[in-house]
Amino acid sequence: MLKLGIIGTNWITQQFVEAAAASKEYELTSVYSRHEESGKAFADKNGGQVYTDLDKFFNDGDFDVVYIASPNSLHFAQTLKAIDAGKQIIVEKPIVSNPDEFAQMKAALAEHPEIHVFEAARHIHEHNFRAIRKQLASMETISGATLTYMKYSSRYDEYLAGKDPNVFTTTFSGGALQDLGVYVVYDAVTWFGKPNRVHYYATPLRTGADGKGVAVLGYDGFDVTLNIGKNTNSYLPSEIYGVKDTIVMDNAAELTSVIYHAADGSTKRISEEPDDNPMIAEAKDFATVINDPKNPDNVRHYQTWLHLSEIVNSVLFDLRRKASIVFPADNK
Numbered sequence: 001m002l003k004l005g006i007i008g009t010n011w012i013t014q015q016f017v018e019a020a021a022a023s024k025e026y027e028l029t030s031v032y033s034r035h036e037e038s039g040k041a042f043a044d045k046n047g048g049q050v051y052t053d054l055d056k057f058f059n060d061g062d063f064d065v066v067y068i069a070s071p072n073s074l075h076f077a078q079t080l081k082a083i084d085a086g087k088q089i090i091v092e093k094p095i096v097s098n099p100d101e102f103a104q105m106k107a108a109l110a111e112h113p114e115i116h117v118f119e120a121a122r123h124i125h126e127h128n129f130r131a132i133r134k135q136l137a138s139m140e141t142i143s144g145a146t147l148t149y150m151k152y153s154s155r156y157d158e159y160l161a162g163k164d165p166n167v168f169t170t171t172f173s174g175g176a177l178q179d180l181g182v183y184v185v186y187d188a189v190t191w192f193g194k195p196n197r198v199h200y201y202a203t204p205l206r207t208g209a210d211g212k213g214v215a216v217l218g219y220d221g222f223d224v225t226l227n228i229g230k231n232t233n234s235y236l237p238s239e240i241y242g243v244k245d246t247i248v249m250d251n252a253a254e255l256t257s258v259i260y261h262a263a264d265g266s267t268k269r270i271s272e273e274p275d276d277n278p279m280i281a282e283a284k285d286f287a288t289v290i291n292d293p294k295n296p297d298n299v300r301h302y303q304t305w306l307h308l309s310e311i312v313n314s315v316l317f318d319l320r321r322k323a324s325i326v327f328p329a330d331n332k
């Protein structure tokens with residue numbers, strides 16, 4: 001059983017802790033919160049010793065793996081601290097703010113080869129994501145894709161009320177591209193590889209972060225269009241085009257229903273009913289690698305995930321640059 005420490009006490013940490021428990025691979029032992037009260041409320045419900053000092057959490061906390069679910073701009077420094085402390089690391093998407101931070105993180109990892117850093121890109125670990133990959137392998141030609149992930153954020157109410165919630169600020173490396181676009185960039189990079197060229201037509205908020213936008217990723221012979229947003233809801237399905245055949249997903253980041261429409265007009269469901277908690281698959285995958293790190297399959301999986309993280313990080317950065325979105329983290 002892996003001992004788990006957590007950073008951040010919002011709903012996503014609750015969901016991860018429940019997924020970790022459902023996987024039967026982790027036991028929550030340590031909780032970091034900036035405030036005794038929120039840490040205690042989380043620990044009362046889920047267990048664990050509470051720390052309000054981050055260094056004490058890393059130095060004294062009895063845990064093997066840390067799950068980092070703080071605002072995006074803090075991931076980098078907290079990941080470096082965790083590497084130094086010899087902890088295995090699961091860090092929420094988007095892993096770090098830019099390629100420079102990614103390179104520094106990789107350099108720190110090279111000094112600690114026993115440590116793994118996993119980006120919690122939950123959907124790529126799910127069965128339905130792999131089913132799409134398998135279907136793509138049997139399609140002779142790819143002619144493009146339109147992938148949509150637009151979900152109205154409850155935090156947008158606060159933004160409209162004149163506040164600056166973390167996720168809608170450049171200070172915390174937020175915005176629609178970082179928060180939701182990361183999922184569809186993961187889709188495109190995993191399914192089609194690194195794009196040759198990118199564009200991002202962003203709709204900026206008063207904070208300078210993007211509220212929504214349309215990205216185009218260019219590949220040899222086809223383009224992929226990404227519709228992303230946090231200040232509106234879209235109910236559009238997503239599609240990957242063959243020649244006469246098409247894969248249709250109900251949602252490119254929450255893959256519940258995936259149908260293959262063959263060239264002859266027949267259809268085949270390639271999705272399965274997903275887990276109730278979409279983080280169980282990743283929690284299991286990460287535990288498999290941590291528990292048997294030298295197993296060649298595990299080594300390969302880990303290297304694939306880290307490589308994917310790095311490409312996604314660089315594509316997000318290139319997209320941001322096209323839209324002139326700059327984070328304070330870019331100028332450090």
Ligand SMILES: NC(=O)c1ccc[n+]([C@@H]2O[C@H](COP(=O)([O-])OP(=O)(O)OC[C@H]3O[C@@H](n4cnc5c(N)ncnc54)[C@H](OP(=O)(O)O)[C@@H]3O)[C@@H](O)[C@H]2O)c1
Binds near residue numbers: 034
């Ligand atoms: N995988 C998914 O489906 C999913 C879903 C939602 C979010 N996420 C990711 O999870 C991460 C957290 O997102 P969130 O929306 O929960 O963010 P958030 O509410 O802004 O912050 C998360 C936690 O970080 C701490 N925190 C907040 N502001 C802080 C500050 N100024 N300085 C230091 N710590 C601060 C708080 O914990 P304490 O008060 O206890 O210190 C808070 O509960 C992000 O990276 C996001 O992309 C992933």
